[in-house]
Amino acid sequence: MISRVAEHCFWLHRYIERAENTARLLQVNFAFVLDARVPEHEQWWPLLRALGEDERFTAAGRVPTDIDAERVQAFLTWEPENCGALVNSVRQARENAHAIRETISLEMWEATNTLWLWLTGGDARRLYDRDRYAFYESVKQGCQRFHGLSYTTVSYDDPFDFMRLGALIERADQTVRMLDTTFLRAETGASAPDTPLWLATLRSCSAMESYFKRARVPVSGLNVTEFLLFDLAFPRAVAHCLQRSDHFLRRIEAGAAGRQASATVEALLGTLRGTPPARFLDGDVHAELDRLLVGLARVTDEIVLAYFPGAPVAAGVEGSSVDA
Numbered sequence: 397m398i399s400r401v402a403e404h405c406f407w408l409h410r411y412i413e414r415a416e417n418t419a420r421l422l423q424v425n426f427a428f429v430l431d432a433r434v435p436e437h438e439q440w441w442p443l444l445r446a447l448g449e450d451e452r453f454t455a456a457g458r459v460p461t462d463i464d465a466e467r468v469q470a471f472l473t474w475e476p477e478n479c480g481a482l483v484n485s486v487r488q489a490r491e492n493a494h495a496i497r498e499t500i501s502l503e504m505w506e507a508t509n510t511l512w513l514w515l516t517g518g519d520a521r522r523l524y525d526r527d528r529y530a531f532y533e534s535v536k537q538g539c540q541r542f543h544g545l546s547y548t549t550v551s552y553d554d555p556f557d558f559m560r561l562g563a564l565i566e567r568a569d570q571t572v573r574m575l576d577t578t579f580l581r582a583e584t585g586a587s588a589p590d591t592p593l594w595l596a597t598l599r600s601c602s603a604m605e606s607y608f609k610r611a612r613v614p615v616s617g618l619n620v621t622e623f624l625l626f627d628l629a630f631p632r633a634v635a636h637c638l639q640r641s642d643h644f645l646r647r648i649e650a651g652a653a654g655r656q657a658s659a660t661v662e663a664l665l666g667t668l669r670g671t672p673p674a675r676f677l678d679g680d681v682h683a684e685l686d687r688l689l690v691g692l693a694r695v696t697d698e699i700v701l702a703y704f705p706g707a708p709v710a711a712g713v714e715g716s717s718v719d720a
Contacts, residue, residue, distance in 0.1 A: 397554040397555065399703055399704050399705055400704075401496050401499055401555065402554070402555070402558045402648075402703050402704065403558075403703070404492040404493075404495045404496045404499075405492075405496060405499065405500075405555045405556075405559045405562070406558045406559070406561060406562035406699070406703075406704075407488070407489075407492050407562060408489055408492035408493050408496070408508075408559065408562070409543075409546070409559040409560065409562040409563040409566075410562035410563060410565070410566040411485045411486070411488045411489035411492065412485075412486075412489045412508070412539050412542050412543065412563070413539075413543075413562070413563045413566040413567055413570075414480070414485045414566055414570070415482055415485035415486050415489065415535065415539050416535070416536055416539035416540065416543075417566070417567075417570045418447060418472060418473075418480070418481075418482045418485065419482060419532045419533075419535035419536045419539070420532070420536055420600060420602065421443060421446060421447065421574070421600050422443070422469060422472060422473065422482075422532050423529060423532035423536070424599045424600045425439070425440070425443050425596075425600075426465075426469070426528055426529060426532070427529065428592070428596040437463040437464075438581075439465070440463050440464070440465055440468040441463050441468075442577045442578075442580055442581050443468060443472070443577070444463075444468060444472075445573075445576070445577045445580060446570075446573045446574050446576070446577035447573065448480065448573060449471070449472065449478065449480050452478055452480070453468075453471055453478075469528070473524070482515075482535060483515055483516070486508075486511055486512050486515055486535075487512065489508055489512075490508050490509060490512040493505055493508040493509070496555075500546075500555075501545065501546075501549035501550050502549075503545045503549045504542060504545050504546055504549060504550070507538070507541050507542040507545055508542055510538070511535070511538035511539070511542070514534075514538070515535070520534075543563070546559060554648060557644045557647050557648045558644075558648065558703075560640070560644050561641055561644045561645065561648075561699070564637045564638075564640050564641045564644070565637070565641055565692060565695060565696060565699075567631075567632055567637050568634045568637035568638060568641070568688075568692055569689065569692045569693075571601055571624055571625075571632050571633065571634050571637070572634060572685050572688045572689055572692070573689070574597060574601060574624075575597070575621060575624060575685060576682060576685040576686070576689075578593060578594065578596075578597045578617075579617070579681050579682065579685075580682075581593055590616070590617060591615050591616075594617060594620045595615055597620055597624075598615075598620060598624075601632045602632060603623065603624065603632060603633075606630050607620070607623050607630075610623070610627065610629065610630070617677065618673060618677055621673060621676070622673035625668060625673070625676070626668060626673060634668065634688065635665065635668050638661055638664055638665045638668070639665065641661050641695070642658060642661045642662060642665065645657055645658040645661060645699075646658060648703070656698050656702070657695055657699050657702055660694055660695050660698055661695055663691070664688065664691045664692070664695075667687075667688075667691075671684075
């Protein structure tokens with residue numbers, strides 16, 4: 397398997413995962429803020445933080461107090477200059493899929509291309525204007541269809557391993573960001589009482605049903621954080637994503653550089669396992685979560701160095717496209 401194919405496999409799934417996550421967060425926040433009696437900028441600024449787009453949003457002179465729901469949603473959905481916008485994530489996914497058309501299945505290509513054509517056509521814009529919640533649901537379903545096809549229409553060999561690796565690292569990163577933003581909201585009192593806030597966090601990670609079936613404990617910051625960080629069975633929990641990432645890294649491991657990425661993942665897992673949830677929350681939560689984000693970015697850089705020669709390091713935000 398040549399490195400360029402591996403690179404496109406990795407970023408194809410990472411961008412689809414990012415698009416689905418963005419749509420889910422926008423959908424949940426859109427519904428959540430209807431009942432939140434707080435200033436509008438306090439409702440939407442944390443979402444920019446969760447997606448790592450706060451600095452890009454303010455780069456053009458915007459400030460948090462200027463934020464309103466329509467501007468943030470437009471920026472995170474349609475903004476051409478925002479590489480993290482939903483439409484750009486789907487575009488990058490399509491470009492990566494097109495570059496490895498002979499590697500992925502016909503069904504996977506059709507799912508990606510159909511989502512892109514719909515998103516850039518009039519029907520999507522009209523649905524966005526008419527029924528925002530339904531628009532985000534349609535994007536989610538398009539991404540979920542792609543993920544389902546990737547499990548059922550390709551062989552589980554090297555390309556599949558890189559696809560899953562990209563999705564898992566992106567998923568872990570987004571879960572950590574969501575938790576960090578929720579703690580920020582709780583600290584600023586933007587969404588008191590806390591229970592609705594943590595319920596929204598579970599919904600943002602598609603974790604509501606799994607949490608109540610597995611945890612069977614009251615909704616609180618401690619319990620939700622424990623579930624989303626440490627649970628090994630839930631697919632969006634950070635520990636699960638790291639454990640599965642380690643599995644796929646071992647399957648594709650090649651030389652010392654490849655082993656370094658695996659070692660970094662193992663170190664992150666070791667940190668989680670060695671930190672009881674209560675002690676985690678007793679310390680500087682933001683610093684702990686930031687260390688996880690830095691560690692995940694390091695894993696991405698090490699994968700790039702090991703398997704994608706010539707690709708830029710620290711590409712975790714914009715990633716690869718056919719022009720890379």
